Amino acid sequence: MDFLxxxxxxxxxxxxxxxxxxxCLAGLFSERAGIFDIGLEGKMLAAAFMxxxxxxxxxxxxxxxxxxxxxxxxxxxIHGLASITFKGNQLISGVAINFLAAGLTVVIAQxxxxxxxxxxxxxxxxRFNPVELPFAEAFRDIPIFxxxxxxxxxxxxxxxxxxxxxxxxxxxxxxxxxxxxxxxAVGENPAAVDTAGVSVVGLRYAxxxxxxxxxxIAGAYLATALQAGFVKDMSAGRGYIALAxxxxxxxxxxxxxxxxxxxxxxxxxxxxxxxxxxxxxxxxNGQLLDVLPYILTVIILAGFVGKAIPxxxxxxxxxxxR
Amino acid sequence: xxxxxxxxKGISKAFGPVQANKDISIRVMPGTIHGIIGENGAGKSTLxxxxxxxxxxxxxxxxxxxxxTAIPDSQAAISAGIGMVFQHxxxxxxxxxxxNVVLGAEDSAMLKPSLxxxxxxxxxxxxxxxxxxxxxxxxQDIGVGMQQRVEILKALYRKAEILILDEPTGVLTPAxxxxxxxxxxxxxxxxxxIILITHKLREIMDATDxxxxxxxxxxxxxxxxxxxxxxxxxxxxxxxKVLLQVDKEVATPGANVLEVKDLRVVDDKxxxxxKGISFNVAAGEILGIAGVAGNGQSELLEVLGGYxxxxxxxxxxxxxxxxxxxxxxxxxxxxxxxxxxPEDRQRExxxxxxxxxxxxxxxxxxxxxxxxxxxxMDNGAIQQxxxxxxxxxxxxxxxxxxxxxxxxxxxxxxxxxxxxxxRNPDLLLVGQPTRGVDIGAIEFIHQQIVSLRDxxxxxxxxxxxLEEILSLAxxxxxxxxxxxxxxRLPSETNEQxxxxxxxxxxxxxxxxxxxxxEENLAHAGAGKEVH
Numbered sequence: 023m024d025f026l027x028x029x030x031x032x033x034x035x036x037x038x039x040x041x042x043x044x045x046c047l048a049g050l051f052s053e054r055a056g057i058f059d060i061g062l063e064g065k066m067l068a069a070a071f072m073x074x075x076x077x078x079x080x081x082x083x084x085x086x087x088x089x090x091x092x093x094x095x096x097x098x099x100i101h102g103l104a105s106i107t108f109k110g111n112q113l114i115s116g117v118a119i120n121f122l123a124a125g126l127t128v129v130i131a132q133x134x135x136x137x138x139x140x141x142x143x144x145x146x147x148x149r150f151n152p153v154e155l156p157f158a159e160a161f162r163d164i165p166i167f168x169x170x171x172x173x174x175x176x177x178x179x180x181x182x183x184x185x186x187x188x189x190x191x192x193x194x195x196x197x198x199x200x201x202x203x204x205x206x207a208v209g210e211n212p213a214a215v216d217t218a219g220v221s222v223v224g225l226r227y228a229x230x231x232x233x234x235x236x237x238x239i240a241g242a243y244l245a246t247a248l249q250a251g252f253v254k255d256m257s258a259g260r261g262y263i264a265l266a267x268x269x270x271x272x273x274x275x276x277x278x279x280x281x282x283x284x285x286x287x288x289x290x291x292x293x294x295x296x297x298x299x300x301x302x303x304x305x306x307n308g309q310l311l312d313v314l315p316y317i318l319t320v321i322i323l324a325g326f327v328g329k330a331i332p333x334x335x336x337x338x339x340x341x342x343x344r
Numbered sequence: 345x346x347x348x349x350x351x352x353k354g355i356s357k358a359f360g361p362v363q364a365n366k367d368i369s370i371r372v373m374p375g376t377i378h379g380i381i382g383e384n385g386a387g388k389s390t391l392x393x394x395x396x397x398x399x400x401x402x403x404x405x406x407x408x409x410x411x412x413t414a415i416p417d418s419q420a421a422i423s424a425g426i427g428m429v430f431q432h433x434x435x436x437x438x439x440x441x442x443x444n445v446v447l448g449a450e451d452s453a454m455l456k457p458s459l460x461x462x463x464x465x466x467x468x469x470x471x472x473x474x475x476x477x478x479x480x481x482x483x484q485d486i487g488v489g490m491q492q493r494v495e496i497l498k499a500l501y502r503k504a505e506i507l508i509l510d511e512p513t514g515v516l517t518p519a520x521x522x523x524x525x526x527x528x529x530x531x532x533x534x535x536x537x538i539i540l541i542t543h544k545l546r547e548i549m550d551a552t553d554x555x556x557x558x559x560x561x562x563x564x565x566x567x568x569x570x571x572x573x574x575x576x577x578x579x580x581x582x583x584x585k586v587l588l589q590v591d592k593e594v595a596t597p598g599a600n601v602l603e604v605k606d607l608r609v610v611d612d613k614x615x616x617x618x619k620g621i622s623f624n625v626a627a628g629e630i631l632g633i634a635g636v637a638g639n640g641q642s643e644l645l646e647v648l649g650g651y652x653x654x655x656x657x658x659x660x661x662x663x664x665x666x667x668x669x670x671x672x673x674x675x676x677x678x679x680x681x682x683x684x685x686p687e688d689r690q691r692e693x694x695x696x697x698x699x700x701x702x703x704x705x706x707x708x709x710x711x712x713x714x715x716x717x718x719x720x721m722d723n724g725a726i727q728q729x730x731x732x733x734x735x736x737x738x739x740x741x742x743x744x745x746x747x748x749x750x751x752x753x754x755x756x757x758x759x760x761x762x763x764x765x766x767r768n769p770d771l772l773l774v775g776q777p778t779r780g781v782d783i784g785a786i787e788f789i790h791q792q793i794v795s796l797r798d799x800x801x802x803x804x805x806x807x808x809x810l811e812e813i814l815s816l817a818x819x820x821x822x823x824x825x826x827x828x829x830x831x832r833l834p835s836e837t838n839e840q841x842x843x844x845x846x847x848x849x850x851x852x853x854x855x856x857x858x859x860x861x862e863e864n865l866a867h868a869g870a871g872k873e874v875h
Binding site for chain 2: 197198199200201202203204206207210211213214215216217218219220334342
C-alpha cells in the first residue's frame, strides 16, 4: 500500500469520524452532568432531515445548519423535560426520541418532497463544500509534509475543523471553568451541588442544551456535508457508536477524539474492500468489514477494554433527600 | 440583650399526612453550642433542613440576628451565614478537597484564581481552627474524619457564622469524635454559633450549652445543659420514664454454640474484607462485636447468615457448616438453628411493600403449621400467628395487614425480632439492633435480647454504638480492617480503650492519640466504604 492510498484512507477516516466525534462530545456533556442520552441517534437524524430540507428550500446551507440545530434542540428539550423536570426514566425517554425521529423524519419528508422519504439532492450553496487551506497547493510538493497537508488536513468542510476545535474547547470548559467544575459535580453528586447553593436543574438543562447543539451540528454534517441530502435512517447507528466511543473514552474529551477516530478508521476501511484484499492478499467479505465498527462496539460495551466508571449520578433523576 | 443568632417562630411542615414539624419556636444565642435532641423521626433534621433552605416551611418565620429572613433555597441560607454539615456528606468523591471547597463559591468564571485563593484561605482556616486537611487529596482517598473536616471548611469558606451539624459522630471513632468536639469548642471561642443535632445523650451533656428536645414534631423543652440530666432528657424525648441502663444478671455461659476459625471473606471487587478471624460464642452469653462501620462486621454477619461466601471453618453446635455452595444459604442456616436479625432491616430484613403478616412468615413459610394443603398456604394461620407475635412484641399499630413501610423504625425492628426470636434459635445473629430505633423501643429490644440470653441461647451482637455493646455484651471483640484487634470484658475496659482498638491501636501510643488514630486509619484505608 502506497503513501497516497494510506492518506486517502486517513482522509475518509477524518470525514467519517467527524459526526461520531460531535455526537460523542454531545453525549459527554450530557452524561457528565448525569443525564444518560441514548437519544443521540434520534437527534442526529432529526437534525439531518431538517438541515437537508431547509438547505434545499432556502438554498443556504447555513440556514440548514441552524434548522438542524433547532430540530435537535427541540428533542433535547423533550428529553430534558422528561428526565430532569418530570424525573422520568432517561433510557425510556431516549428510546422514545429515537423512534420519534426515525418515524417523523420519513413521514414529513414524504409529505413535503414526495420522493420516498428523502429530500431532493443538494447542490452548490445548499451544501458544505471543501475548504482549501492556505498554501495547500504550494506545499503539495514538499515530501511527506506536503501531501499530508494538502490531502489529509486541507480540503475538508468547515464542520470537520469545527469538530476538531470542539475537543480542546470541551476540555477547557470541563476542567478550567467554573461551569465545567459544576457540570462534572452535578453528574457525580447532585446533592453536593444543591447544598452548595447551585441549581441542579439549571446545570442539567444547560448540559442537555449543549448536547442538542452538538448533535444538531453532527446531524447537519451528515445531510449537508458528508452526503448531499437526507435519506431515510441516514444516521445508521452513529449515535450508538458515539455512545460506545464515549464509554471507550471513559467520558474524557481527548480520548473521545481518539476513540471516534478509531471507529472512523474502521468505517473507512469498510469502504475500501479492494485495498484490504491487496494488503492481506485474500478476499475479505465486504459485509464483514461493514460490521467491524459494530463488533468493536459490542466488545467495548462488554467491558473487554478496561473498566470504565461512568459518572456516579448518571441516569438517576435528582430527588432531594436529607 | 443581644438578639438571638437564630430565632424560629411557629415553624410547621407536613409531608403529606405526616406532620414533621408542628408550630416550632426556638432561640439560639450567638456564640453557644445549642443541642437539638430527639428520637428518630422527631423532626430534628426536617427543622434544620428548613433552616438551610433545603425544604420550605408551610408556616413560620425565621429571624437571623434579629432580622426576618426568607430562606427559599440553600443559596439564601449560605448568604445568611448558615452552613450545614449533613449526616451523609455532600462531597464529590472524585474531586479534590480544594475543588469541593470551591464548588458553588467560585470567585469568577475561571477556575484558576478561585482555586489559588481557596488554597490560601484553607491554609489560614486550618491554622485558625485546627482543621487539618490535604487540599490536593481526592475525597475518595481520605477517611471520614477528614471528609467531615472538609464539610466544616466548606461552611467556613462561605463565611458561615452559624454551623449546623446533623448527627456528626455517627461515622467517627471515639477519638475522632473527641477531636471534632475540640474543633467545635474552638469555633465557639471564635464567636461562631453551633447547632448540634444528635440522638446521643452523652454528646449533648458533654458539648452543649443549651439543649432543645423534640418529640413527634414538637419542641417539648429547651433547657440549660448544666441544669439537666441524661435521665431527664430521655424522659422529655420519649414522654415517659425510660431505663437507660440494661438490667441484666451475670452471664452463665455453657458449651460453645458457635466456633469461628480463621474466617476470610473476599468481596465481589476482590478486596479481602474479613482477614482471618476466630472467636467463639457460648450458650447463654452475648458476644458483642464493636467497630466503626465498614471494617468487616457486615461481611461477617453475611457469611454467618448464609448470603455471602467465605473460607475458613464455622462450627455450630459441634458440626461444621458449608460456607459456599448449595448448602450455604439462609434456609440451611435456619435449619441449623441460626436466626438472623440483619443490619439493614429495610433491605435485608423486610420487604417494605408487603404486609406485616407476610413479613413475619418469610424464611419460615415452609413450616407445616403455615400449610393448608400441599399447594396452598394457610394465610389465616399466618395472620393469627402474626397477631399473637405483635402482641407479645408490642408492635404498634397491631395490624397484621399494614405494609412494613408504614411502621416506624422501632416497630419494623420488632417485627423482624419477633419473627426470628420466636423460632427459638440456638444462635441469634443481631446486626445494629437499634439503628434508627426510638429510645422507648430500644429499651424493649434490649430486654428481648437479654431474655433470650437468659434462656441459654448464644447471641452474636454487631453494633457500631459502643454504648450499646458495653451495656449488652458479656464479652466484647473489636474489629478493625477485617481483623479482631482484641477481646475485653465490659467490666474491665472503657470507651477510651475500645475506641483505640476501633482505630487499630492495641497499645497506648507515645504521641497524641488523634495523630496515631489518623495515621492508622489512613494506612488501613478504613472507613472508605462509609459515605
